[in-house]
Amino acid sequence: MDVFFAFVFLSILNNLLRRSRQVAPLPPGPKGLPLIGNVLDMPSEKEWLTFAQWGEQWGDISSITVLGQPMIILNSAKAAYEMLDKKSPIYSDRPVLQMGGNLVGWKNTLVLLPYGDRFRRFRRMFHGVIGSRASMKNFAQIEEAETHRFLGRVLTKPSDLSAHIRHTAGAIILRISHGYEVKETNDPFVQLADQATYQFALSTAPGGFLVDVLPILRHVPTWFPGAGFQRTAKLWASTLVEMVEQPHEYVKRQMAAGTAPISFTSSLLEKNISAEEEFDIKWSSASLYSGGADTTVSAIYSFFLAMALHPEVVKKAQAEIDSVVGNDRLPTLEDRPYLPYVDALTKEVFRWNAVVPTGEGLRTVSCPSSANHRRV
Incomplete structure (x- = not known):
């Protein structure tokens, strides 16, 4: 030591x-x-x-x-x-x-x-597949279907709201990124994403590891006294690789069988690509759901907190939905231009309780x- x-x-x-x-x-x-x-x-x-x-x-x-x-x-x-x-x-x-x-x-x-x-x-890949409202219309049906399932779960088990939010965020992002439909409980890909993003937060916390301040420590071997961070990094790296590789291989199997739905990954893999291009596709896809599975959840948590603290806002938003949509169906993305108060409310959530305060x-x-x- x-x-x-x-x-x-x-x-x-x-x-x-x-x-x-x-x-x-x-x-x-x-x-x-x-x-x-x-x-x-x-x-x-x-x-x-x-x-x-x-x-x-x-x-x-x-x-x-x-x-x-x-x-x-x-x-x-x-x-x-x-x-x-x-x-x-x-x-x-x-x-x-x-x-x-x-x-x-x-x-x-x-x-x-x-x-x-x-x-x-x-950035070019993101823009080409999900970078505009027009391209995102390809996934509108997915978002609406998973949202309806979320509402059903909340009605059935309102006490499990936190779990429902995390499950739904992972479900939407995985269907967009890899065309994968998650299981109702204990989905392996969702669990992998949750575990990897939790480890990401720990590994990038300011002041969390001395090696970030003294980069030369990265050369310390795992057997060296005080090098426990190296063993931790190796364990977390294996989780990250699984999170990246497993959904990607799932898409490739689906494409080989001719059953792959449209997704960020499948649309890019349709072309004749090099090994380097496949590497980029694999990691950019992982960037989508590893990032969104955590930040999206945080934003939705904030929305429910805001509504609980400000019931008068709930009444005003509900009144707008009732007047525009009615009470015989659920709102869709097509209704968004006609719901200015609800649209502003969602944006205010991001300002009011920022997901990334720094x-x-x-x-x-x-x-x-x-x-x-x-x-x-």
């Missing part, structure tokens, strides 16, 4: 030496301590609240340093727009997260994919005056 701590100490010194060679100053922020920087200032949970407090004290753009690794925090929509939208070619990259990205393997999904040719290919997440900033990258 002493050898491990010596290795860590040398890695910290290396980071600090690189940091000392930087010419461009960092934005203002809380003062750190020698060697460890702002390690003690980093929150262990609800980090967005702490970041917001720093924004009030230090302004729209602030910074901290953790063991020699700078982090820049944007605390206003204007600053985020100026950097991440208007100057996206400079700031669109993502930092390399050693634990979740490299060691577990999430770097192959869109959420951690570095900006470059593969990132652009992913915004778009981490980005990598290239600094012309330094060989280092800074996290935003």
Whole structure:
């Protein structure tokens, strides 16, 4: 164990030496301590609240340093727009997260994919199959059918609302991504997605693993004292691979049998593709349902919470539905243009209780005056 701590100490010194060679100053922020920087200032949970407090004290753009690794925090929509939208070619990259990205393997999904040719290919595939309202009409019947099933489950077992929401989100996303119709209970693909996304959250949590601060630790072998994170990463990587491979092979079997329904994966596999293109299809499809299976669930949770807290909103939304749709059928996506209050209500849920309070997440900033990258 002493050898491990010596290795860590040398890695910290290396980071600090690189940091000392930087010419461009960092934005203002809380003062750190020698060697460890702002390690003690980093929150262990609800980090967005702490970041917001720093924004009030230090302004729209602030910074901290953790063991020699700078982090820049944007605390206003204007600053985020100026950097991440208007100057996206400079700031669109993502930092390399050693634990979740490299060691577990999430770097192959869109959420951690570095900006470059593969990132652009992913975006083109998404846009071509599900990137417009016209293309999404291919899946409208799927969304409506699964929503009707969800309502039936809620009526039958309202006490299991949380499970119904998670089941339905997984069902819709898997049918769109892979044309797979989930089982009513204990579906293996839904369970895999839930397990993998839970592990993703743990592997990418700020300050969760020292290897993210000291990337050199990724070279530590699994038998080395203090290298338990390597064994954890290997276990989580196997879960991720199963989540990616199993639904993909399901689609290929269905296509070989001539029974594959239309889906994101099947529509792309119909072409004559290379091994690299199939790799992209496989991981972009996994990006769809691994991301949506968690964020969509969170948003729907927020909707039910909002309705429970604001019954007057429920009455107003129901009145609009009754006047436009009537009481002899359920609303469909075709009714959306005629339900402006309900449409605005769903958008307000996203604003009121943001699924990702820290915004778009981490980005990598290239600094012309330094060989280092800074996290935003």
